[in-house]
Amino acid sequence: MPLYEYELCDGDCKACGGKFTLRRPLSAQELTKCPSCRKPVRKVLSVFNSPKKLSFSDAKKAGFKVYKKIGKGEYEKQ
Ligand SMILES: [Zn+2]
Numbered sequence: 464m465p466l467y468e469y470e471l472c473d474g475d476c477k478a479c480g481g482k483f484t485l486r487r488p489l490s491a492q493e494l495t496k497c498p499s500c501r502k503p504v505r506k507v508l509s510v511f512n513s514p515k516k517l518s519f520s521d522a523k524k525a526g527f528k529v530y531k532k533i534g535k536g537e538y539e540k541q
Contacts, residue, residue: 464488468507469497476500482507 470482478499485494497504 467494469494469504470507471497472503472505474502476502 464486466484466486468482468484471479475481476497476499479497483497485498487494494506495503
């Protein structure tokens with residue numbers, strides 16, 4: 464189950480501290496309110512889900528042009 468991080472859109476909350484993480488199934492509905500204080504929350508992009516290092520193949524998939532260094536100051540498009 465992915466881990467999601469949420470923070471309050473506005474104000475502060477003693478129950479959740481203004482920021483909390485929840486494990487939720489992918490099929491679960493988007494959480495819009497803090498379960499403890501009922502204030503509106505927004506999802507924070509979790510650091511756990513972001514790739515640590517972008518590999519070449521990932522970069523290609525993402526649409527980046529990948530160049531191979533073939534010499535001093537020269538690059539070959541792959
Ligand atoms: Zn709260």
